[in-house]
Amino acid sequence: MPPISVALDKSEIEELKLYIQKKSLKRVRPKTEYELLRIKDGKISIVVYSGKVVHNGSKESQQVIDAILKKEQIYDYILGSDEAGKGEWYGPLVVEGVALTPDLIIECRRMGVRDSKSIAKQQLLNLAQKLVKQKFPRKLVILKPEVYNSKYKEFQNEGKTLNDMLAWAHSAAIKDLLKEIKFNNAKVVIDKFDFQKTEYRLSNVDRTNLEIIQKTKGESEISVALASIIAKYIFENEVDKLNKKYKIDLRKTKPADIEPKILPLVAKLHFKNVKKHL
Template sequence: MMPVSLSISLTELEKLRNAILETGLKRTNPKSEYELLRIEDRDISIIVYKSGKVVHNDTDASRRVIDKILERERDYDLLLGSDEVGKGEWYGPLVVVCAAITPPDILRLRKIGVKDSKLLARAQIERLASEIIGKGTIYRDVTLMPETYNKMYAEFQREQKSLNDMMAWSHATAINSTLAYVSPG
């Protein structure tokens, strides 16, 4: 039986740890300094690492525990998130993307390895992007090529606005475009 791993953010780590402890499953002592929590109870084996990596055995019981804990956003039909990459000034475009996912997508994305892109190699990012887009994830982007970026930034400065204001505008535009797509009219 192959172990399954997924990653969570460090901010979610303590919540996950507490949620696992609340299940009442039998804990065992960590086997290394990198482990935060180790559960071994009947056919359930879960190891939570301080790095945010979670490894569990691929049994129905383990999957049920992990799925129940990580699908806490069920109350929402859609969850939106946006992020940017690039600076735009000289080297390439500024790209801001907003994606809309359903609560079940969260667990699927974690299982395929989605996490902070700063923690991923370029090849991993490209593989994940293909897989995410290939599964029909709804997203909209705002792409500002260097020339457009520089013109917009100059306009923002004339209006006594900062780069942060321009970034906020870019995120708001991507979010509004995504919302308009998922709920037209």
């Protein structure tokens, strides 16, 4: 089994240290300066870093991690949304929204869900394949290139920007999720990109027992991290489909090397490197 990395906050790391001491688990010398401590005791193999632990995936190691993971006590659901494809000239724009219960948050953490930027691409794709098989409320807004270009032009004609379109997509996913779940208390977390535009799109949402947060570095919240991982997975799959359909490799090809009549079907036309080749 490959190693599993689990993000921990400071209090959980301190709790882990106390647990290791209480259980008299055998410590060995750290191998790098970045390791806070290293445990090697029978089938238990755990390395503690600042902000995360990496373990060998054994049942015994997992039991140690389970003992110190804190469970959400306030909210019935924590919703999160994030996007993929915004910065690439090719492929779709993907916005994913998810709604997680406290138990599902723990399960996602056990599986290694964390900030997607800290996960290697192939590892992220493998993790996402497992995550999409889990049962939890999800909403996907996907704008394939043709639809994206049409929608972008529509917003542009109204004097609006890409951030307006992003705010529309995020709010659409979140509103659909809120219709699907029942809760006493819930929280929505959005990876912050434009507070005013997003707040405007969510202004008609009933906030009774509902907290909506736009947060810089939103992937510190597991719901946002999960949404990001799935969004990137879907984006990569959609790019693979375009590559197969048009017999090109968008990840390695320049817009100049693609027939102008095909560009609107595979590319975001407002990107400068695309626009000059239309």
